[in-house]
Amino acid sequence: MIHKGVGLFPTEPVSIMRKYTHLAEELGYANVWFGDSQNIWRESSITMGAAAVGTERIVFGTGVTNAVTRHRSLLASTWASLAEFTGGRVALGIGTGDSSLRTMGLKPLKLAELERAIDELRELFAGRDVKEASSGASFHLNYVTEPLDIPIYIAASAPRILELSGRIADGVIVLVGASRTFIQAALDTIEKGAKASGRTLDDLHIVLWTPTAIQDDPVKARDLARAHVARVCIRPLPAQVDSSLQAAIDRIRDSYDYYHHMDTEADHADIVPDELVDLFALAGTPAECEQRVREISDLGIDQISIVPFVPPGESREGTIRTFSEIVDRVNQGRDGD
Template sequence: MRGTTPRVGLALYPTQPINDMVQAAKVAEHHSFSTLWIGDSQNIWRESFTAMGAIAHSTNRIGIATGVSNVVTRHLATVAGGFASLQEMAPGRVIAGLGTGDSSLATIGSAPMRTNDLERAVGMLRSLTSGEGVTLDTGPAQVRITYASARTAVPVHLAASGPKMLDLAGRAADGVVLLAGADPDAIRRALARVTSGEVTAGRQVGSVYRVLWLPIAVEDDSAQARRLVRPHVARTALRPHPVALPAELVQEVSELRRRYDYYQHMSSSAGHAEHVSAELTARFAVAGDPGEVLAQMRELCRLPIDEIALVPFAADESSRITTAVRCLELFEAIAA
């Protein structure tokens, strides 16, 4: 798709009951979103594999992916079995979105995975979902999934923001979920790191599917739209980045790090979001009235990415899908 208008995916955090998530998935499929990315954080959101199973059963075409999961809160074999089972239910529609762990690990007092451990897990997950045996750290025995085969293999996409993870995605993943915000220069630098990883591994440049994770809000009241995206901006700003933040924002990020509460992760009522400035918001999200959002999206669509995964924010959680459809219509205006 590079060189044309990117596909448009939809990312939803399971903050609502799963039946509501299924209804949102049906609306997303009706409006031809390419992929539905489901957040995974066991202490604060509904269980992601349960949600994905219900969505797989209730839809026919839309891609289904974790946005993103990890292999710490669930054993690697359990994660592989979950993805293989989903692929069996919804052939060709499933993506394993993985990361080093964020709120899912923080809320149980665990540190994120090390990059080299995640790299090894990517290879083993591919093998397990394909029906091949692997040797785990728990012992010399070969571990396999009895019903898995080439037909249940799933592509692995890695969430990445800092240089090490971007490079790893380029070297080892089928796709990358770019957590680089909305600043075109930062996104270009992130893409360059992915390309560098592809070159290092001897892979064809552009072989890794590039997804831009984009928090977004569109309201007739621009100030309201910017307020709505602040919870996502608060967390994204704390990550490693492909380009250094301006000096005037470093202190703000330091204060956010001190105040951040993972049990209010991405919540519209998060207290720490009150400390996100307009400058930081503009760097890490697209928000404003329809005209402002259209102008920002038009610029992002010029970047060499395959898919933009919209992370919609609205005053009412049940209105997130309405916001997503409104944004999709703006994308369609760009493509026309």
């Protein structure tokens, strides 16, 4: 069974993000993941807290945060508080840092630094002391009186971080597109890391993070997904892209503007060819998207989390509803096999 997730970048007011969250809960989505990029979107922690009011089942996560703009103490306190408020319905999604850092000229964390940050977060959630890196002083969460079970997910696309995720994470947010080839390569790499720590893929929760545009007009759908596809294909991936597409990827990499990160009208979207869209997005008519979901539903993914892209000013509600219907039909078909 494939579970449903939705990634919501806070590009709209908090009240609207709360409306999408409640709709997702109503439709049976398992998770809602909020983007965290303080210079281009609304504040993620406030958005999650407001969206959680009145919910009963859906799990709240970041897609994703970082340990640079968010100090360890701040991250730990945010998630301890959100876990307390939601009764433990949380999933801390973290990465090396992307637009939240690059919009200020800062570099992402090295993998060893990310691993250390995760170790320290787990210590803080356990109620233990951690040393502050610059001062050397010890600190802890004073109100945590018993260990907290807060799963940590790593967002990954490149081989080294996929392997790290398999070794240390509770879950992996996999950003490698919607092609069987790239998904399987990512799973194989995660599994390699899992084996290094005495685990298997069954010990991790695998979330496939995919830009999604579902429209009656397939050309319009592909156009809407191009900007996010640009973000995916400029990163190292676990499998090789056909050499005929490398020149296009190089052009995208040279022109990518992080202040228009995930913006459907970004200039860098215009140079993304259809071939890359078909590899790295779920974009097309409802029937086309349903077929793509069926093609990847047997790969061992636990959840497909869509990032819905719609024309400027249009509600994401329709895409959230349509994708829910698609997954429900796919799951019904699999149950009947």
